Amino acid sequence: MAQASVSNTAQREAFYKAIEPESMTALWSVMGAIITPEPKSECVPFMWQYDRVRSRLLEAGDLITAKEAERRVLILENPGLKGTSKCTTSLYCGVQLVMPGEVAPAHRHTQSALRFVLEASGGHTAVGGEKTEMHYGDFVITPNWEWHDHGNDSDEPVFWLDGLDIPLVQFLDASFAEGFGEDQQPISKQQGDSNARYGANMLPLGYEKATPTSPIFNYPYDRSREALEQMKRQEEWDPCHGLKMRYVNPVDGGWAMPTIGTCLQLLPKSFTSQAYRSTDATVFVGVEGKGRIIVDGEIFNWSPRDVVVVPSWREVVHEASEDAVLFSYSDRPVQEKCGLWRERRGNN
Numbered sequence: 452m453a454q455a456s457v458s459n460t461a462q463r464e465a466f467y468k469a470i471e472p473e474s475m476t477a478l479w480s481v482m483g484a485i486i487t488p489e490p491k492s493e494c495v496p497f498m499w500q501y502d503r504v505r506s507r508l509l510e511a512g513d514l515i516t517a518k519e520a521e522r523r524v525l526i527l528e529n530p531g532l533k534g535t536s537k538c539t540t541s542l543y544c545g546v547q548l549v550m551p552g553e554v555a556p557a558h559r560h561t562q563s564a565l566r567f568v569l570e571a572s573g574g575h576t577a578v579g580g581e582k583t584e585m586h587y588g589d590f591v592i593t594p595n596w597e598w599h600d601h602g603n604d605s606d607e608p609v610f611w612l613d614g615l616d617i618p619l620v621q622f623l624d625a626s627f628a629e630g631f632g633e634d635q636q637p638i639s640k641q642q643g644d645s646n647a648r649y650g651a652n653m654l655p656l657g658y659e660k661a662t663p664t665s666p667i668f669n670y671p672y673d674r675s676r677e678a679l680e681q682m683k684r685q686e687e688w689d690p691c692h693g694l695k696m697r698y699v700n701p702v703d704g705g706w707a708m709p710t711i712g713t714c715l716q717l718l719p720k721s722f723t724s725q726a727y728r729s730t731d732a733t734v735f736v737g738v739e740g741k742g743r744i745i746v747d748g749e750i751f752n753w754s755p756r757d758v759v760v761v762p763s764w765r766e767v768v769h770e771a772s773e774d775a776v777l778f779s780y781s782d783r784p785v786q787e788k789c790g791l792w793r794e795r796r797g798n799n
Protein backbone atom coordinates (compact mmCIF):
# COMPACT_ATOMS: atom_id res chain seq x y z
CA MET A 452 0.00 0.00 0.00
CA ALA A 453 1.31 3.47 0.71
CA GLN A 454 4.18 2.11 2.78
CA ALA A 455 7.71 2.14 1.39
CA SER A 456 8.77 -1.09 -0.25
CA VAL A 457 10.33 -3.74 1.96
CA SER A 458 14.14 -3.73 2.03
CA ASN A 459 16.12 -6.55 0.53
CA THR A 460 18.46 -8.90 2.39
CA ALA A 461 20.57 -11.70 0.90
CA GLN A 462 18.35 -14.19 2.68
CA ARG A 463 15.15 -12.70 1.31
CA GLU A 464 16.60 -12.51 -2.23
CA ALA A 465 17.51 -16.19 -2.01
CA PHE A 466 13.98 -16.98 -0.85
CA TYR A 467 12.38 -15.08 -3.77
CA LYS A 468 14.62 -16.98 -6.19
CA ALA A 469 13.77 -20.29 -4.57
CA ILE A 470 10.00 -19.86 -4.83
CA GLU A 471 10.03 -18.49 -8.39
CA PRO A 472 10.30 -21.91 -10.15
CA GLU A 473 7.36 -23.03 -8.03
CA SER A 474 5.23 -20.18 -9.45
CA MET A 475 5.00 -18.24 -6.24
CA THR A 476 5.95 -14.64 -5.44
CA ALA A 477 5.98 -12.66 -2.22
CA LEU A 478 3.15 -10.17 -1.96
CA TRP A 479 5.11 -7.83 0.29
CA SER A 480 7.67 -7.20 -2.46
CA VAL A 481 5.01 -6.00 -4.95
CA MET A 482 2.14 -4.75 -2.77
CA GLY A 483 2.85 -1.03 -3.27
CA ALA A 484 2.95 -1.47 -7.04
CA ILE A 485 -0.31 -3.43 -7.39
CA ILE A 486 -2.45 -1.76 -4.74
CA THR A 487 -1.76 1.93 -5.25
CA PRO A 488 -3.18 4.68 -3.01
CA GLU A 489 -4.67 6.27 -6.12
CA PRO A 490 -4.88 5.41 -9.83
CA LYS A 491 -1.54 5.16 -11.59
CA SER A 492 -1.87 4.77 -15.34
CA GLU A 493 0.44 4.31 -18.29
CA CYS A 494 -2.21 6.11 -20.34
CA VAL A 495 -1.12 9.69 -21.10
CA PRO A 496 -3.09 12.80 -22.11
CA PHE A 497 -2.95 13.32 -25.88
CA MET A 498 -4.69 15.01 -28.80
CA TRP A 499 -5.06 13.83 -32.41
CA GLN A 500 -5.77 16.59 -34.92
CA TYR A 501 -8.44 15.48 -37.33
CA ASP A 502 -6.72 16.94 -40.42
CA ARG A 503 -3.71 14.69 -39.86
CA VAL A 504 -5.79 11.59 -39.23
CA ARG A 505 -7.95 12.34 -42.27
CA SER A 506 -5.05 12.77 -44.68
CA ARG A 507 -3.35 9.57 -43.43
CA LEU A 508 -6.62 7.71 -43.85
CA LEU A 509 -6.94 8.93 -47.43
CA GLU A 510 -3.40 7.61 -48.03
CA ALA A 511 -4.58 4.29 -46.61
CA GLY A 512 -7.47 4.53 -49.08
CA ASP A 513 -4.93 4.17 -51.90
CA LEU A 514 -3.23 1.25 -50.17
CA ILE A 515 -6.09 -1.07 -49.35
CA THR A 516 -9.81 -1.46 -49.98
CA ALA A 517 -12.33 -1.62 -47.15
CA LYS A 518 -13.15 -5.14 -48.29
CA GLU A 519 -9.59 -6.43 -48.16
CA ALA A 520 -8.91 -4.69 -44.84
CA GLU A 521 -12.35 -5.82 -43.55
CA ARG A 522 -12.32 -2.45 -41.75
CA ARG A 523 -10.10 0.36 -43.03
CA VAL A 524 -9.32 2.02 -39.74
CA LEU A 525 -6.42 3.94 -38.25
CA ILE A 526 -6.18 3.23 -34.55
CA LEU A 527 -5.66 6.25 -32.30
CA GLU A 528 -3.17 4.52 -30.05
CA ASN A 529 -2.23 6.19 -26.81
CA PRO A 530 1.50 7.07 -26.91
CA GLY A 531 1.84 5.76 -23.34
CA LEU A 532 0.36 2.40 -24.39
CA LYS A 533 2.34 1.70 -27.58
CA GLY A 534 1.75 -1.63 -29.29
CA THR A 535 -1.47 -2.33 -27.37
CA SER A 536 -4.08 -0.80 -29.74
CA LYS A 537 -5.53 1.02 -26.73
CA CYS A 538 -6.61 4.64 -26.41
CA THR A 539 -7.29 4.31 -22.70
CA THR A 540 -6.44 1.31 -20.55
CA SER A 541 -9.90 -0.18 -21.15
CA LEU A 542 -11.10 1.34 -24.42
CA TYR A 543 -10.15 1.50 -28.07
CA CYS A 544 -10.50 4.40 -30.49
CA GLY A 545 -10.12 4.42 -34.26
CA VAL A 546 -11.19 6.43 -37.29
CA GLN A 547 -12.76 4.52 -40.16
CA LEU A 548 -12.91 5.46 -43.84
CA VAL A 549 -15.41 4.05 -46.33
CA MET A 550 -14.86 5.26 -49.90
CA PRO A 551 -17.75 5.81 -52.34
CA GLY A 552 -19.22 2.50 -53.46
CA GLU A 553 -17.27 0.47 -50.90
CA VAL A 554 -18.61 -2.08 -48.46
CA ALA A 555 -17.09 -3.12 -45.13
CA PRO A 556 -18.30 -6.74 -45.03
CA ALA A 557 -20.74 -8.08 -42.44
CA HIS A 558 -19.26 -9.62 -39.33
CA ARG A 559 -19.97 -9.84 -35.62
CA HIS A 560 -17.94 -9.95 -32.44
CA THR A 561 -18.40 -9.88 -28.69
CA GLN A 562 -16.89 -6.39 -28.52
CA SER A 563 -19.44 -3.55 -28.42
CA ALA A 564 -18.90 -0.63 -30.77
CA LEU A 565 -20.01 2.96 -31.04
CA ARG A 566 -19.66 5.15 -34.10
CA PHE A 567 -19.49 8.90 -33.83
CA VAL A 568 -19.97 10.33 -37.32
CA LEU A 569 -17.29 12.81 -38.43
CA GLU A 570 -18.04 13.27 -42.16
CA ALA A 571 -20.89 11.66 -44.02
CA SER A 572 -23.11 12.64 -46.84
CA GLY A 573 -24.56 9.21 -47.44
CA GLY A 574 -22.72 6.55 -45.47
CA HIS A 575 -24.72 3.88 -43.77
CA THR A 576 -24.38 1.02 -41.38
CA ALA A 577 -26.66 -1.97 -40.96
CA VAL A 578 -27.23 -3.61 -37.59
CA GLY A 579 -29.60 -6.46 -36.79
CA GLY A 580 -31.41 -6.28 -40.14
CA GLU A 581 -31.90 -2.49 -40.10
CA LYS A 582 -30.00 0.10 -42.07
CA THR A 583 -29.34 3.60 -40.78
CA GLU A 584 -28.02 6.57 -42.67
CA MET A 585 -25.19 8.42 -40.98
CA HIS A 586 -24.98 12.19 -40.55
CA TYR A 587 -22.48 14.44 -38.81
CA GLY A 588 -22.59 14.04 -35.04
CA ASP A 589 -24.81 10.95 -35.00
CA PHE A 590 -24.03 8.44 -32.26
CA VAL A 591 -24.61 4.93 -33.64
CA ILE A 592 -24.39 1.69 -31.62
CA THR A 593 -23.36 -1.79 -32.67
CA PRO A 594 -24.33 -4.03 -29.73
CA ASN A 595 -22.07 -7.01 -29.07
CA TRP A 596 -22.67 -10.11 -31.19
CA GLU A 597 -24.91 -8.28 -33.71
CA TRP A 598 -24.11 -8.59 -37.42
CA HIS A 599 -22.96 -5.29 -38.87
CA ASP A 600 -21.74 -4.02 -42.22
CA HIS A 601 -21.02 -0.54 -43.49
CA GLY A 602 -21.41 1.07 -46.90
CA ASN A 603 -21.22 4.34 -48.75
CA ASP A 604 -23.63 5.11 -51.60
CA SER A 605 -22.54 8.74 -51.89
CA ASP A 606 -19.75 10.17 -54.01
CA GLU A 607 -17.77 11.51 -51.04
CA PRO A 608 -15.60 9.56 -48.60
CA VAL A 609 -17.24 8.84 -45.24
CA PHE A 610 -15.35 9.08 -41.93
CA TRP A 611 -16.43 8.16 -38.45
CA LEU A 612 -14.85 7.50 -35.09
CA ASP A 613 -15.03 3.96 -33.70
CA GLY A 614 -15.11 3.49 -29.92
CA LEU A 615 -14.92 -0.15 -28.83
CA ASP A 616 -14.39 -2.05 -25.58
CA ILE A 617 -11.66 -4.19 -27.22
CA PRO A 618 -9.13 -3.91 -24.34
CA LEU A 619 -11.79 -4.73 -21.75
CA VAL A 620 -12.95 -7.84 -23.63
CA GLN A 621 -9.32 -8.83 -24.18
CA PHE A 622 -8.61 -8.44 -20.46
CA LEU A 623 -11.51 -10.79 -19.71
CA ASP A 624 -10.47 -13.28 -22.43
CA ALA A 625 -13.99 -13.16 -23.83
CA SER A 626 -13.41 -12.42 -27.51
CA PHE A 627 -15.38 -14.27 -30.18
CA ALA A 628 -15.75 -13.10 -33.78
CA GLU A 629 -17.04 -14.45 -37.10
CA GLY A 630 -17.75 -13.33 -40.64
CA PHE A 631 -21.27 -13.46 -42.07
CA GLY A 632 -20.03 -14.98 -45.33
CA GLU A 633 -21.61 -12.31 -47.50
CA ASP A 634 -20.80 -8.62 -47.83
CA GLN A 635 -24.14 -7.43 -46.56
CA GLN A 636 -26.67 -8.89 -44.16
CA PRO A 637 -30.27 -9.13 -45.36
CA ILE A 638 -32.33 -6.06 -44.50
CA SER A 639 -35.58 -7.08 -42.82
CA LYS A 640 -36.69 -3.81 -41.21
CA GLN A 641 -37.61 -0.40 -42.52
CA GLN A 642 -35.21 2.46 -41.98
CA GLY A 643 -36.15 4.30 -38.80
CA ASP A 644 -37.89 1.25 -37.31
CA SER A 645 -35.97 1.18 -34.02
CA ASN A 646 -36.29 4.95 -33.56
CA ALA A 647 -40.05 4.68 -34.06
CA ARG A 648 -40.39 1.77 -31.65
CA TYR A 649 -38.01 2.89 -28.94
CA GLY A 650 -36.98 6.49 -29.61
CA ALA A 651 -40.28 8.36 -29.36
CA ASN A 652 -40.64 8.31 -25.54
CA MET A 653 -42.80 5.23 -25.88
CA LEU A 654 -42.17 1.49 -25.90
CA PRO A 655 -44.24 -1.28 -27.44
CA LEU A 656 -46.63 -2.42 -24.70
CA GLY A 657 -45.24 -5.50 -22.99
CA TYR A 658 -41.73 -4.89 -24.27
CA GLU A 659 -39.23 -6.70 -22.11
CA LYS A 660 -35.59 -5.89 -21.81
CA ALA A 661 -33.77 -8.58 -23.76
CA THR A 662 -30.21 -7.25 -24.01
CA PRO A 663 -28.01 -4.93 -21.95
CA THR A 664 -27.74 -2.50 -24.88
CA SER A 665 -30.21 0.20 -25.88
CA PRO A 666 -32.60 -0.93 -28.65
CA ILE A 667 -32.09 2.49 -30.30
CA PHE A 668 -29.08 2.24 -32.53
CA ASN A 669 -28.86 5.71 -34.02
CA TYR A 670 -29.13 8.75 -31.74
CA PRO A 671 -29.31 11.50 -34.37
CA TYR A 672 -27.27 14.61 -33.65
CA ASP A 673 -29.98 17.13 -34.50
CA ARG A 674 -32.22 15.85 -31.70
CA SER A 675 -29.45 15.73 -29.09
CA ARG A 676 -28.17 19.13 -30.13
CA GLU A 677 -31.64 20.64 -29.99
CA ALA A 678 -32.01 19.48 -26.38
CA LEU A 679 -28.77 21.25 -25.43
CA GLU A 680 -29.84 24.41 -27.28
CA GLN A 681 -33.16 24.49 -25.47
CA MET A 682 -31.57 23.92 -22.05
CA LYS A 683 -28.87 26.49 -22.71
CA ARG A 684 -31.43 29.29 -22.27
CA GLN A 685 -31.84 28.26 -18.65
CA GLU A 686 -28.18 29.13 -17.97
CA GLU A 687 -27.77 26.49 -15.28
CA TRP A 688 -24.17 25.54 -15.78
CA ASP A 689 -22.54 22.71 -13.93
CA PRO A 690 -19.25 24.24 -12.72
CA CYS A 691 -17.24 21.24 -13.98
CA HIS A 692 -19.17 20.19 -17.09
CA GLY A 693 -21.15 23.16 -18.42
CA LEU A 694 -24.23 21.35 -19.67
CA LYS A 695 -23.60 17.63 -19.95
CA MET A 696 -26.19 15.04 -20.96
CA ARG A 697 -25.76 11.28 -21.12
CA TYR A 698 -27.26 9.07 -23.81
CA VAL A 699 -29.72 6.64 -22.21
CA ASN A 700 -31.24 3.26 -22.84
CA PRO A 701 -34.98 4.14 -22.90
CA VAL A 702 -35.88 0.73 -21.49
CA ASP A 703 -34.29 1.26 -18.08
CA GLY A 704 -32.80 4.76 -18.06
CA GLY A 705 -29.30 3.31 -17.80
CA TRP A 706 -26.38 3.97 -20.09
CA ALA A 707 -27.00 3.26 -23.77
CA MET A 708 -24.24 0.62 -23.81
CA PRO A 709 -23.27 -1.78 -21.02
CA THR A 710 -19.53 -1.13 -21.20
CA ILE A 711 -19.23 2.37 -22.66
CA GLY A 712 -20.82 5.53 -21.28
CA THR A 713 -21.49 8.28 -23.83
CA CYS A 714 -22.24 11.97 -23.32
CA LEU A 715 -22.80 15.17 -25.23
CA GLN A 716 -21.95 18.47 -23.56
CA LEU A 717 -22.20 22.15 -24.30
CA LEU A 718 -19.70 24.66 -22.94
CA PRO A 719 -21.01 28.22 -23.27
CA LYS A 720 -18.91 31.03 -24.72
CA SER A 721 -16.30 32.31 -22.21
CA PHE A 722 -16.79 29.30 -19.91
CA THR A 723 -13.95 28.11 -17.67
CA SER A 724 -14.73 24.99 -15.70
CA GLN A 725 -13.74 24.10 -12.20
CA ALA A 726 -11.00 21.49 -11.97
CA TYR A 727 -12.37 17.94 -12.11
CA ARG A 728 -11.13 14.40 -11.96
CA SER A 729 -12.79 11.02 -12.22
CA THR A 730 -11.66 7.41 -12.36
CA ASP A 731 -13.02 6.88 -15.88
CA ALA A 732 -10.40 7.83 -18.46
CA THR A 733 -12.34 9.73 -21.12
CA VAL A 734 -12.09 10.20 -24.89
CA PHE A 735 -13.43 13.61 -25.98
CA VAL A 736 -14.35 14.47 -29.57
CA GLY A 737 -14.81 18.10 -30.67
CA VAL A 738 -18.13 18.61 -32.44
CA GLU A 739 -18.80 22.36 -32.68
CA GLY A 740 -16.92 25.54 -31.82
CA LYS A 741 -13.47 25.61 -30.33
CA GLY A 742 -12.21 25.01 -26.85
CA ARG A 743 -9.31 23.87 -24.78
CA ILE A 744 -8.89 20.92 -22.48
CA ILE A 745 -6.20 21.42 -19.86
CA VAL A 746 -4.94 18.22 -18.25
CA ASP A 747 -2.71 18.84 -15.22
CA GLY A 748 -1.60 22.08 -16.89
CA GLU A 749 -1.00 20.57 -20.33
CA ILE A 750 -3.07 22.49 -22.90
CA PHE A 751 -4.92 20.90 -25.83
CA ASN A 752 -6.62 23.43 -28.11
CA TRP A 753 -9.29 21.48 -29.93
CA SER A 754 -11.34 22.16 -33.05
CA PRO A 755 -14.24 20.13 -34.41
CA ARG A 756 -13.39 16.44 -35.02
CA ASP A 757 -10.16 16.54 -32.98
CA VAL A 758 -9.84 13.78 -30.38
CA VAL A 759 -8.47 14.33 -26.86
CA VAL A 760 -7.87 11.57 -24.30
CA VAL A 761 -7.85 12.32 -20.56
CA PRO A 762 -6.50 9.47 -18.37
CA SER A 763 -8.04 8.30 -15.11
CA TRP A 764 -7.79 10.64 -12.13
CA ARG A 765 -5.95 13.43 -13.97
CA GLU A 766 -7.12 16.98 -13.32
CA VAL A 767 -9.08 18.39 -16.24
CA VAL A 768 -10.23 21.96 -16.92
CA HIS A 769 -12.44 22.93 -19.88
CA GLU A 770 -12.39 26.36 -21.50
CA ALA A 771 -14.44 27.62 -24.41
CA SER A 772 -13.94 30.89 -26.28
CA GLU A 773 -17.23 30.36 -28.14
CA ASP A 774 -20.18 28.03 -27.64
CA ALA A 775 -18.59 24.60 -27.94
CA VAL A 776 -19.92 21.04 -28.11
CA LEU A 777 -18.05 17.87 -27.12
CA PHE A 778 -18.97 14.22 -27.45
CA SER A 779 -17.25 11.88 -24.99
CA TYR A 780 -17.06 8.24 -23.98
CA SER A 781 -15.56 6.24 -21.12
CA ASP A 782 -15.88 2.97 -19.19
CA ARG A 783 -17.97 4.63 -16.47
CA PRO A 784 -20.87 2.09 -16.71
CA VAL A 785 -18.47 -0.74 -15.87
CA GLN A 786 -16.92 1.13 -12.96
CA GLU A 787 -20.36 2.06 -11.62
CA LYS A 788 -21.58 -1.53 -11.76
CA CYS A 789 -18.50 -2.58 -9.81
CA GLY A 790 -18.85 0.21 -7.25
CA LEU A 791 -15.51 1.67 -8.33
CA TRP A 792 -16.41 4.96 -9.97
CA ARG A 793 -15.21 8.09 -8.16
CA GLU A 794 -15.01 11.77 -8.98
CA ARG A 795 -13.50 14.81 -7.30
CA ARG A 796 -14.68 18.33 -7.94
CA GLY A 797 -12.35 21.29 -7.41
CA ASN A 798 -8.65 21.01 -6.77
CA ASN A 799 -8.68 19.78 -3.19
Ligand code: GTQ
Binds near residue numbers: 545547
Ligand atom coordinates in the same frame (compact mmCIF):
# COMPACT_ATOMS: atom_id res chain seq x y z
O1 GTQ B 1 -16.56 -1.44 -37.82
O2 GTQ B 1 -16.85 -3.43 -37.04
O3 GTQ B 1 -12.49 0.24 -35.55
O4 GTQ B 1 -14.87 -4.64 -35.94
C1 GTQ B 1 -12.48 -2.06 -35.06
C2 GTQ B 1 -13.08 -3.29 -35.15
C3 GTQ B 1 -14.27 -1.09 -36.32
C4 GTQ B 1 -16.18 -2.41 -37.14
C5 GTQ B 1 -13.08 -0.97 -35.64
C6 GTQ B 1 -14.28 -3.43 -35.83
C7 GTQ B 1 -14.89 -2.31 -36.41
